[in-house]
Amino acid sequence: MTILDKIIKAKKEEVAHQKTVVDLEMLKEIPGFNRECNSLKANLLKGGSSGIIAEFKQKSPSKGDINLSAKVEEITKAYVEAGAAGLSVLTESKFFGGSQSNLVKARETNPDIPILRKDFMIDSYQLVEAKAYGADVILLIAACLEKKQAEMLAKEAKNLGLEVLMEIHNAEELEKVNDFVDIVGVNNRNLKTFEVDVETSVKLAKLIPEHFVKISESGLAGPKEIHYLRENGFSGFLIGETFMKTENPGKTCMKFIKKL
Template identity: 60%
Template sequence: MTILDEINNNKQAEIADAKSKISQEELKLSPFFKRKTNSLKAALNADGASGIIAEFKTKSPSKGMINETAEVTEVTSGYVAAGVSGLSVLTDHNYFGGSFENLAKARMTNPKTPILRKDFMLDPYQVYEAKAHGADLILLIAASLSKEEMLRLSETAKELDLEILVEVHTEEEIEKLNPLIDLVGVNNRNLKTFEVDIENSVRLSKLLPTDMIRISESGLSSVDNIRYLRKAGFNGFLMGENFMKTEDPGKACKEFIACI
């Protein structure tokens, strides 16, 4: 069993528990259901966009604790001040130290910035959760879903006016894409070995539809990485650990963007 299999098994149990406590209809009563969502796709296409999607992440299975003292309001507002195109907020608690509280705080602090709910999405109920806590888009991990499951989740997202970022790792996973998807992220980290290879982004980018917005994820740590991937056709760059491991993630992000 891979770490992804383990996470997904635990996530199914979490979903069942959440459904027993809060119904889908109750989630729809959230004030966030009334707000107009922000578009990450538009933000990445804007003139002068940095392309950086900065992530609030305090720990991970591969690195352990990254930053246990970081406060989401301070960090995400620092990211926005630095000039990011979007934010990513982890909501998985067991493996990444995330929470819905962090997502909601990030939304309240940064009302005009696109925010991704970063989690392991397996059930349409989770899409409602994302909307109820202020997300603008969801992440669908192709390795965790069948083509039919991905379509069902995509349809739910569109019903709720949320954008969809699909994460792929292999050529075979590209075949699961559907017309509702807004952005495709290529994860440079092998989910079975956790090894990072930025060339994975370049290889898979050549196989994606020409009109697809591309985002490179994981293992990005230098300005040269960003310049190289931009030449390869990438519009966005999801970065978390590189900033979060510092004492002042917002400052680190600002200095990084200034050098791009």
């Protein structure tokens, strides 16, 4: 069983439990559910945009503990002040140390910035959850979903007013990208070996239809990679560990964006 298999197994159990604690109707009564979402796509395409989607991430299966003492309110506020085009907040708890409360706090602290709920989305219940707790964008990971399931979830997300980021790792997964997707993200990390190669983005960029906004994820350590990826058609760059592993992630983000 791969790490991805373990994560999905745990996620199915978690979602089943959550449904017994907070049902759909309860979620829809949360004020955030009726909120109009901020557009990450528009922010990335805006003239002068940094393109940086700054992530709040405290641990990961590949790196272990990254920054367990970090406060989501402080760091996401600093990211916004640094000029980030959007935020990404981990809500997967078991493997990444994320939480729904971090998403809620990030939204309360930063009402006008687009926020991506970073999680393993396998059930339409999670989409309602995402909207209710303050997300503007949801992540669909092609490697975790069948083609029909990916399309169904993307369509339902759009019906809720959410934007959809579809993450791919290879050319085969491109067939799961559908008309309800707004942004295609290329993850430069190989899910089997966990090795990271920015050339993965460059190779796949040529295969992604032009009308999709393209973002690159993982292994983006400096402005050099950002400029290279921009030249190859990318508008967004999801960065977490590069910022989060430092003593002051917000300050690191600001220095990074200034160098761009």
